[in-house]
Amino acid sequence: MFFAYLALALVFGSILLYRRRRLLVSWYWYLLLGIVDVQGNYLVNKAYQYSSITSVTLLDCWTIAWVLVLTRVFLGTRYSLLQLFGAALCILGLGLVLLSDAGVGGGGGSKPLLGDILVIGGTVFYAISNVGEEFCVKKKDLVEVVSMIGLYGSLVSVVEISIFERQSIESITWSTELVLAFVGYALSCFAFCTFAPSVLKMSGAAMFNLALLTSDMWAVVVRILIYNQQVDRLYYLAFAIVVVGLVIYSKNEKEPEVVHAIEDGNLTHYQVLNNGSAVSPEESLTS
Template identity: 60%
Template sequence: MSSSGSRWWRTSSEVWINVVSVLLLGQLVSFILAILNFTSSLSANLGANSPVTLGLFGYMALTVVNGSILLYQRHELVNPWYWYALIAFFDVQGNYLFNSAYYFTSITSVALLDCWTVAWVILFTWLFLGTKYSLWQLFGAAICGLGLCLVVLSDVGVGGGGGSNPLLGDILVTGGTIFYALSNVGEEFCVKKNGRFEVLAMIGLFGTIFSVTEITIFERKNLEAVTWSTELILTFVGYTVAFFIFYSLTLLILKKSGSTLFNLSLLTADMWAVVIRIFFYQQQVEWLYYVSFAVVGVGLLIYSKTEKNPNLSQELENGIPNSQYQLVHEQGIN
């Protein structure tokens, strides 16, 4: 094998390895999100109507762990503190609106409207980060959306629909998608400028401050009415652990790829919930779930493997590796 052919093979192999690693990491985060949704639903079933309080302990864990690392390193902030305050505000509101929506509308409606997060992320990264998307990337994102629609179609047959106030619930979900998108884009911008520990510590700190403030205003009476039990406490502990892991891995994906691929990966969270259905509730699973998982997988592969640089293929053919080539083509900071 010639030296140019060897370089082409090595570069192509590295690209595929990176693509697969990011996709697998995205699915791990998606599975953890399914656990978050499960524990949040379980806490509500146990009588704890406290969506902000659930997130409070997760933000505190992020602050303590990552803040301790920053103090040990004597790290000085790279980004202004008010950027982190704004991102944390968006994140807390997104969590609050999403968790509150489940009390007014169906899981089916929440799952369907949740896909708007991807659309908002694409819009915001284009506006604020200057990210450019190819037609193939948009096509891959559309395929992921189609896979989610199959899940929703299956849920309608299983028992979707309903809710005490569907219109209010849908408005809350839509607002939550906007806040989540703004939070993800802000995190992507910050994490690509410096290390993950600073971003996690500062979002955890301001997330804790905003959560305590909102609990004092909105959830104090709800907390007084909660009957605490061992099962409920363990649910809060499980949610906190999953919250910490979810946010820690999220920053890894945002640094390696970007907020668009991250949110596309999260579209499979409802499918991972099938695993929880099978093992915890012994429920039957519709065949559409398996089809939708495969469809979303194809869409993710198309999106993540699409070449943004049209000259890359020619460079590889000539045996000239492009050192500036980025895996997911979302480097929005020019």
């Protein structure tokens, strides 16, 4: 992920420097976003070492459950009973994945349960990152958010690489295929991190993670066609339950009633109008 973060910092940071204006959000909020984003990516990527690609991608949907909790607590978003029911179905489906990886269905990987735990831990950080990024891109500047996450993400990555992964890097036997794999991964992550904030700005963290469900089907295709591995029936059942839960949730999604903004280290309350825009109490009085 270091190369992806570095690319984001160089590309979007150059645009930010060209504008020559002060940051709209305090630097320490971006540092926090960078830290949690790096932890989420680290844990999920580490999980591929122990679990199968289908387990990792499907369990990644746990992010939705954490997003529901975080947006309710920190952004004041209210969810209907049907939305909560849909989320519960998703968790039930993901539970089947854990059941399969525990040995009932023969989950893939050397230590599938450890891999599953790493993924679930990573989704907690993903959720924090998504909610924080959603807030910043909706209330502030998209280029600033992406460039700062790239900057602090690269700095945090360097620190953690030197602490946890130095021996692993030293033991790498470099080859053309491995270099191309690194480059391909960095480019794909750069593209993902470039477009993700726009989706968060338009649709929010919850719908963003719902849309990511399509990656699960690609994971099944890759596992069967490229790795020549069989997918247990429980995966298909789990995927079907998750899809039903996500459809129920998305059909009953509504705009949050209250949004809290962070300005200069303080919280400012915004009242959401019928057209979806937000104004502060001071602006409503002057208007």
